[in-house]
Amino acid sequence: MKLFHISHTDLDGYGCQLITKEFFKEGYFYNANYGIEVKLTIKKVLEDIKNFKDEEILFLISDLNLTFQESTDLDVDINKMIAEGYKIKLQLLDHHISGKKSAENFYWYFLDDKRCATKIVYDYMFEEFEGFDCTTSAWLKPLVDAINAVDIWLENEIKNFEFGKVLMSMVTKVKEINNILFADQNRELKFYLLKEASKFLDEVDGHIKLDNEIHFMKKEFLKLSHKDDTLDNLSAKFLVKTLEDVKEELTVLYKGQKGLLTYCLGSISIPANAFLKENPDYDFFIDINKKGNASFRADGKLDVSILATKLANGGGHVNASGGKFEDFKETIDFQEVRNYIQNKLDKL
Secondary structure (H helix, E strand, O other), X not given: OEEEEEEOOOHXXXXXXXXXXXXXXXXXXXXXXXXXXXXXXXXXXXXXXHHHOOOEEEEEEEXXXXXXXXXXXXXXXHHHHHHOOOEEEEEEXXXXXXXXXXXXXXXXXXXXXXXXXXXXXXXXXXXXXXXXXXXXXXXXXXXXXXXXXXXXXXXOOHHHHHHHHHHHHHXXXXXXXXXOOOHHHHHHHHHHHHHHHHHHOOOOOHHHHHHHXXXXXXXXXXXXXXXXXXXXXXXXXXXXXXXXXXXXXXXXXXXXXXXXXXXXXXXXXXXXXXXXXXXOOXXXXXXXXXXXXXXXXXXXXXXXXXXXXXXXXOEEOOOEEEXXXXXXXXXXXXXXXXXXXXXXHHOO
16 A cells, blocks of 8 residues: 655644654655645645556545635545546544534544544554554654644643653754755654654653754764764755755756756755855756745856846846746745746746
8 A cells, every 4th residue: 555645844744744654664745834735735646646546545634624625626536536446545634623614524534633633643553554563652652642742732741741842842943954845854854853752751851851962863864974063064964965866856957057956945055055066067056935036156157146137137246146036936846946947047
């Protein structure tokens, strides 16, 4: 069975996926906030499922309440695909009472406002599948209880509540890996931190000890060698290595010169400069965010102030400029962003 799992972008959402990742080991994971992200992510999942017509599919949505219209549209799409021969089991597991109408109208929409989504998913996995081995349950169940305590605000469960508060802050503050351009790596860092955090659950003042260690846990994950460095430097090196691994997919061309395009990377001065120095065959670097604001960087091979002016009514310095694409439309699909920018470059 192939797993396709959409979950929210907070501690509870990632807690849900940590559980299914431990059970399935492999799968296709997506994270979305509310609004347009939910619609776009569901659309992306349905497109991805089309590559597996002959396999059994579990399409799981957790810690996200769909509007009645979103639920109706998804129900229609799934039933259409099933009629076409796809073997899809759709299941939504959530605890937000705002999804009550959807839960009352669709059999696949499960709602329980007495448990957080992570706990619902944990219990669901044991009920529907053979469950985890004892070793996994030993560290996972206490972690689930801590997430549950903070997510539904059980202040009387003092130990779990305080530990959960640290977990919530820890997941929220993972900024070292971009969660849009490198969603998988960002998610893996969060999974790593959650699993490492579980080691402190049985200790006296475990929440305080965990809070003290988060910085070093992040550094351990980001290290590319045994050599230690500051967290910022380790993050920059990790980012450059990650960009290099996928640079062909991020490449755009302008009058025979190569550029690297990123989406919502933010604060690109250091990583862009490091990437261009490590990859001399690239001449410029562009980062664009969801609102169409763009940053341009170069290392002496292209005047990006001119490029920014022509491309996005911007300007600035020879090696550092900015601009705004007024007709840019928010998306979660990088390929759409790349096509948009390349079309603009081709017209210059």
